[in-house]
Amino acid sequence: MAKEKLSIVKIGGNIIEDSNALDAFLQLFSKLEGKKILVHGGGKRATGVAAKLGIESKMVNGRRITDADTLEVITMVYGGLVNKNIVAKLQALSIDAIGLTGADVNSITSDKRPVKEIDFGFVGDVKAVAHNSIDKLIQADFTPVFCAITHDGNGQLLNTNADTITSQVAVGMSEVYETSIYYCFELNGVLEDINDKNSVIKHIDSKLYTELLEKGIIADGMLPKLENCFDALNNGVSKINMGNTSMLTQENDNFTTITL
Amino acid sequence: MAKEKLSIVKIGGNIIEDSNALDAFLQLFSKLEGKKILVHGGGKRATGVAAKLGIESKMVNGRRITDADTLEVITMVYGGLVNKNIVAKLQALSIDAIGLTGADVNSITSDKRPVKEIDFGFVGDVKAVAHNSIDKLIQADFTPVFCAITHDGNGQLLNTNADTITSQVAVGMSEVYETSIYYCFELNGVLEDINDKNSVIKHIDSKLYTELLEKGIIADGMLPKLENCFDALNNGVSKINMGNTSMLTQENDNFTTITL
Numbered sequence: 148m149a150k151e152k153l154s155i156v157k158i159g160g161n162i163i164e165d166s167n168a169l170d171a172f173l174q175l176f177s178k179l180e181g182k183k184i185l186v187h188g189g190g191k192r193a194t195g196v197a198a199k200l201g202i203e204s205k206m207v208n209g210r211r212i213t214d215a216d217t218l219e220v221i222t223m224v225y226g227g228l229v230n231k232n233i234v235a236k237l238q239a240l241s242i243d244a245i246g247l248t249g250a251d252v253n254s255i256t257s258d259k260r261p262v263k264e265i266d267f268g269f270v271g272d273v274k275a276v277a278h279n280s281i282d283k284l285i286q287a288d289f290t291p292v293f294c295a296i297t298h299d300g301n302g303q304l305l306n307t308n309a310d311t312i313t314s315q316v317a318v319g320m321s322e323v324y325e326t327s328i329y330y331c332f333e334l335n336g337v338l339e340d341i342n343d344k345n346s347v348i349k350h351i352d353s354k355l356y357t358e359l360l361e362k363g364i365i366a367d368g369m370l371p372k373l374e375n376c377f378d379a380l381n382n383g384v385s386k387i388n389m390g391n392t393s394m395l396t397q398e399n400d401n402f403t404t405i406t407l
Numbered sequence: 408m409a410k411e412k413l414s415i416v417k418i419g420g421n422i423i424e425d426s427n428a429l430d431a432f433l434q435l436f437s438k439l440e441g442k443k444i445l446v447h448g449g450g451k452r453a454t455g456v457a458a459k460l461g462i463e464s465k466m467v468n469g470r471r472i473t474d475a476d477t478l479e480v481i482t483m484v485y486g487g488l489v490n491k492n493i494v495a496k497l498q499a500l501s502i503d504a505i506g507l508t509g510a511d512v513n514s515i516t517s518d519k520r521p522v523k524e525i526d527f528g529f530v531g532d533v534k535a536v537a538h539n540s541i542d543k544l545i546q547a548d549f550t551p552v553f554c555a556i557t558h559d560g561n562g563q564l565l566n567t568n569a570d571t572i573t574s575q576v577a578v579g580m581s582e583v584y585e586t587s588i589y590y591c592f593e594l595n596g597v598l599e600d601i602n603d604k605n606s607v608i609k610h611i612d613s614k615l616y617t618e619l620l621e622k623g624i625i626a627d628g629m630l631p632k633l634e635n636c637f638d639a640l641n642n643g644v645s646k647i648n649m650g651n652t653s654m655l656t657q658e659n660d661n662f663t664t665i666t667l
Contacts, residue, residue: 196460196483199459199460199461200456200459200460201459219488222487222488222491222492223456223483223484223487223488224483224487225487226486226487226488226490226491227482227483227484227485227486227487227488227490227491228479228482228483228486228487230486230487231482231486231487231508231510231511231556231564232482232564234508234510234511235508235510235558235562235563235564236562238510238513238558238560238562239560239561239562243512243513243540244510244511244512245505245507245511245512246506246508246510246511247505248491248494248495248506250491250494250495250498250504250506251491251494251504251505251506252503252504252505252549253498253503280503280547280549283547283549284547287540287543287544287547289512289540289543296491298495298498300498300499301499302495302496302498302499303495304491304492304495
């Protein structure tokens, strides 16, 4: 029997920062057909609140060091301010949303990242996704909205990369559903020429991916994203779409679709 | 057929402020038998974060005026920091908790309080409790943990009194369950002599309540609480207990039970 479809949509900080862009996105998301999950980060907002509280945001190689004070800010901003406002806005659009961290219904457990050269602090690497518990919510017709926080199962919340949460939740839910990921970001898709925003590569499969890598066409920032995508596809995810939020509509086909 | 039992437990700021007291309470709560719901406020913590952010906490007659900035702080502190840490701690105690505002699963809608002599700002008076949606979570073996935030259904979060949320959720759930409320607070119970903390009145029913009112024995702060209790009892709640957290154990019977 064919599995039912489930879409997992991820939005980044650029949409969350801009309340008009967020409202427009939530409209599109509310109209997306079928069962769905939303995942969001909220990085810049946290940096702003941290600064107001006199907490310095320490970044190493573009990654946030999460000390105890910073974790409190992230819990407040991602888990409270951003998540609950998104839930309230989705309810106003008749989507029966439920806001979650990985601690809620024990949905996503992680291990605190081991200290090597760098101590990232309270940062978690995803260990397990409780797809049955998440599915209970979906089966009850609720739409899960995950923020970028997980827990270690021993009472400790952990800051966790939202892209990783997206792919791991999608992989977990692939046990039960035919899953598609939508990564919404600033670009129109994976670009053949980084200086031409319209040079979208519409379809990437394993063969083209290898060719693109050999030709050095995939830019630095895109490399880990695509690696992450093929990892998810190799673990059960059916399809991954990357582009701006208008890819959620039927009208725009100018984005990148990635399959095995 | 007899209805199944459901306990609704409310903790106040004094427990949330003190991490040892909170841990001890969560241990007791985790051992409480049967289906259950937790409701928490978090007032002082919000005042502290607001002060650090340079937001003045305005109180009128002991009630917080919730302007837009204050609502953001409350959403961060109640909905994020306090709620998600309680959920993570309960998960560590093998309670499959799920943290909620009234916006999540559209569980509690409210009306923004009309402006009369005082403009309370973004404060909500409870309008409806979606007992079926909350029950879907309970039937899925999750333990709801509510913070003191509701929504108006049009995308607006609203700060809402935690005692009121407790009694309104209990009244709503009485459609399906035999409900008991546990109000955990600083006192051992309703006191016959406000200066003697051991003068607990163990059982109050409608008849004794009338007598106590006539004799002027019930102190000022307790009056609205008891009024609220009898209102809940008259609307389907079976039993209300007031005392310190040790009333959740079988060992302590020195607290007040209120019935019709």
